[in-house]
Amino acid sequence: MQVNNKHYRSVWAEKNAVIIINQQKLPFEFELLRLTTLDEVIEAIKTLKVRGAPAIGIAAAWAMWLESYNNGTIHETAYQKLIHCRPTAVNLKRGADAVFLDFLTHSHGAEQLWQTAQNFADSEIEACKLIGQHGYKLLEQIYRTKQQTLNILTHCNAGWLACGDYGTALAPVFEAHRNGLPLHVWVDETRPLNQGSRLTAWELANEQIPFDIISDNSGALLMMQKMVDAVLVGADRIVKNGDVANKIGTYQKALAAREHHVPFWVAAPLTTFDFSVENGMQIPIEQRHGNELQLVSGMYQQQRIEIALFPNTFPSVNHAFDITPASFVNAYITEKGVVENIKTLV
Structure with missing residues (x-):
């Protein structure tokens, strides 16, 4: 990029x-x-x-x-x-x-x-480029029906920063923008480290793609109000039965998408698929230090500062990822194309 x-x-x-x-x-x-x-x-x-x-x-x-x-x-x-x-x-x-x-x-x-x-x-980067091309076709199909600006919701950062180039979940967005498809992105802030508001928003701003940063808890309301046309996320591991490990909070988006009949797509190269693991409950879930919940870093008067939201004596649990069951995934977007049934890849 x-x-x-x-x-x-x-x-x-x-x-x-x-x-x-x-x-x-x-x-x-x-x-x-x-x-x-x-x-x-x-x-x-x-x-x-x-x-x-x-x-x-x-x-x-x-x-x-x-x-x-x-x-x-x-x-x-x-x-x-x-x-x-x-x-x-x-x-x-x-x-x-x-x-x-x-x-x-x-x-x-x-x-x-x-x-x-x-x-x-x-x-890997060629795979991400192809993911963008295949995912763009899904967005184009929705646009043909809607004939209005598409609203895409994404969680965390699955753009070119996360992939070397192009991205996974953002690759179709970049491709659509390059092809003149009007779209807008709802960017989950993605607490506690704000990869959405810091990184995804930065990438979209750099490409001049319209977006709004939203709180992590806003997605379901936006779907209820019919303001989301598709949810696009990346993945850290996809296992044999199709369960998906991704940034904590992804599962909540999938639940809301199912309830409100919004397509939920997972974009990932084949190197993210791990068929040696049977199901998502067997994926090791990283727990990071609680100070990532306690401390928030930002800029104040052009100085980078860190402030505490609560005392470090308060206990906290900081799961970095969650598991979205395969039944909530409408399609996997890979370099080989759009896959609806994970068994075709196993």
């Missing part, structure tokens, strides 16, 4: 480093971080400086290359440390596997592993 008239991916590599757009600094500051060790990449993933299932998969592929570049080899301990730094998104392991298994199988050095990582990144 273009930022200040320059094309960027959200994560890439050059010379002896992995480069990421620091998602923690957006929307107020556009900062590139240069990561030169495996531990620095892991820290960036854990602290959400780079986040989004496809993006952390790409980062993991580059991290394995970087380990080889720095040490001349990739130890099993380094691989294990990387793939366990965040438990829910299966893409993290997919990216690490692409490079580590190439190393184990062919004993390739850093130069060849660079190309392996690059191929993985390019494949």
Whole structure:
């Protein structure tokens, strides 16, 4: 995507480093971080400086290359440390596997592993591009009937920042906008870290796509008022029976969409599908530190500040993801096309 008239991916590599757009600094500051060790990449993933299932998969592929570049080899301990730094998104392991298994199988050095990582990144981004094209056709079908501006509701951030480029849930929105389809996006703020109001809104503003930021609890009301034509979300893992792990709050949107007969679509590359897991209850759900609920960061007089909403002595539970049952999903949008029955992919 273009930022200040320059094309960027959200994560890439050059010379002896992995480069990421620091998602923690957006929307107020556009900062590139240069990561030169495996531990620095892991820290960036854990602290959400780079986040989004496809993006952390790409980062993991580059991290394995970087380990080889720095040490001349990739130890099993380094691989294990990387793939366990965040438990829910299966893409993290997919990216690490692409490079580590190439190393184990062919004993390739850093130069060849660079190309392996690059191929993985390019494949993920091409998948996202195709997701946009396939998802656009769904939006176009609704528009042909409605003949008015489409209102799309999305949760969290599943745009190009989360995917290297193009995005998953936002890819059809970008494609529709490029094709002149009039649309508007309801952007869930996505507490507690506000990936919607900080990142999705920033992406949409950058593309000059109309949007409104809404509180996380507004979606059902908007659907009741017939102000939502479709719900589009990404995914961190989709399992054999079609259940979907995604940002906490996704399930609530699916419940409301079912009640009000609003299409609920999940956009994800095939690397997000994990058919080794039977159902959503078997997906490991990451619980993050309670201080993400307690503390809110923002800008005050051009200074980044952090304030407490409640004392740190108050207990809290911070689930990062939830599970949406397959029965609530109208379609999965993948690089292979729009899939209504998950069994066609298994």
